[in-house]
Amino acid sequence: MTSKLLIAAILGAATCAAPTWSAAADTVKIGCVAPLTGPQAHLGKDIENGARLAVDAINATNPTMGGQPVQFELLVEDDQADPKTATVVAQKLVDEGVKGVVGHLNSGASIPASRIYADNNVPQVSPASTAVAYTHQGFPTTFRVMANDSQQGKALGLYATRLGKRVAVVDDRTAYGQGLIDEVVKSVKESGGEVVGREYTTDKSTDFTAILTSLKAKRPDVVVFGGMDPQAAPMIRQMRTLGMKTAFMGGDGMQSAEFIKLAGRAAEGAIGSSPGLPIEKMPGGADFTKRFGERFGKIQIYAPFSHDAAVVLTQAMLRAGSTEPDKVLAALGKTKLDGVIGPIAFDDKGDLVDGPVTLYKVKDSKWEPVETIGGPQGK
């Protein structure tokens, strides 16, 4: 059945100049991949629902491609947040003839899958992967509608220097932690701050008293940590027991409910960043929440992003008037539209231009947004 549709689509594309042929609309397949089982299943479903809302809305406008009526069909796959499964389902989607993909969620899945999409000239727009490496592999097919870790590091560094000029950094020696802190260091120096100490730990440590004491001697105004919540929570506790009243900041690895649970009262005042805007602040947030709520219920995190990823992809095809990869990729690169999440345009790597990063602060055991850096508000 699907192969017949595919043939019909190809025939349709090939013969679109002949007006006599078209009785029914052509179908263009769009892939959508996210973890739909396992601990992140709720986030994956969020991505699927967001993309579905976008595709159905576009289909309802009776779009035409090269003068020919066209309908988009969403093919959904589960990558289980696993790099190996990600490549398997990527190949499956390619074999089924998708013309573009919304996905994946995890950087660890997006990166291996991106090679398969690139080899087959299928444009990929990730709604959630933030690792810098994803768009920096030299593939023309990789795009994302979320700020990357480099933009996040920049925002953290900028905000840190506003709290005080003397900044100390700690990273956990993982690709994520180290990459984030490298960007923070660069950004602190650019914003006129001084990096007074750089210490290291691992992603398995629980005792940070030695490195914190050594940082205490350097009298920093802010400590920025690149790593995950199981380290960030004991770290802020130990800072407080060492009598350090220094501000504590970190990236999205610690901007979690888990961090507050593990750090307890010590979490108060900690600052964590997360890519994107909080939904209340998104230009199309209120309307999207209403439309999404009527059909699917509560938004987790990623639905607005996957919605816009699907919009960006389908709009590029409609503007190109074709599903031919070269034309679609060229159109994608020139994307300039106002999505739910704000204005969307890509740089030459496929990264979101001026991707916004929001800083949150723990107040009464809850993360509360304090400021957004970059994006429409930053202008």
Next chain:
Amino acid sequence: MDIFAQQLVNGLILGSLYAMVALGYTMVYGILELINFAHGEIVMLGAMVSVTVLGVLAGVGVPVALALPLSLAAAVAVCMATGVAVERVAYRPLRNAPRLAPLITAIGVSIVLQNLAMIVWGRQYLSFPPILDVQIYDWHGATVTNIQLLIVAVAAFTMGGLLILVNRTRLGRAMRATAQNREVAGLMGVDANRVIAATFAVGSALAAVAGLLIAAYYGIAHYNMGFTLGLKAFSAAVLGGIGNIPGALLGGLLLGIIESLGAGYIGDLTGGFLGSHYQDIFAFFILILVLVFRPSGLLGERVADRA
């Protein structure tokens, strides 16, 4: 100077925790010449059980003064049962096997316990309920908390208790006799199986206490926490002279202080060439150095090469 004092305090606390875990390694090694790699996992069990029980008790409003001893009792009971069961099931059948067999088995037991804990408690981190009121004292520019003082006090207390147990009691005499020569001790009427089981029980009880203290101090517990801890404590036992009880204390304290000073000063001393991520290299370098000149450790007397 206050920074140096603070680093010493940090090292002392970390060292006390290492020493308490190292005692378990050294006791078992002293009597069986077996490196019980599962000991770190027993500490983990102690932490997980005490945090879970404490969470439940605190949830139903049991006062701290009652909840803490109850959770400790639960942890001690579970750890002792596990320790004795591990000895009975995994080590006793291999007691006369070549030395490598029980060693590999110990590693296997460690993996089994880790995975069991993962199945029971899941992969997420457990948090220690916020029931302890942390007091911070200032002491010559270094800060000390009441939990840290408790850790040092408990380490000193268990140490003293253990020395009395080994040197002054009937069970202790039986332990020493079994350690010296199991067959002859048996001829003298010592039931070696019971003595060895008792050794595992005492070591596991100490592990439970250490587990509770570690969870209280760091505020978190995780199924994976025993592995690195066990490795460090084992190194501490070797540094002090494995099989020697005061040696475990000395080795633990030394390793803790070396690590703290190493992590604290290595970056400044080498002008940033080596960062604090080399703290373990520093600690293990000293360990190798000691072993080159004193192969049986700082306080180890007898060269452990029988069987």
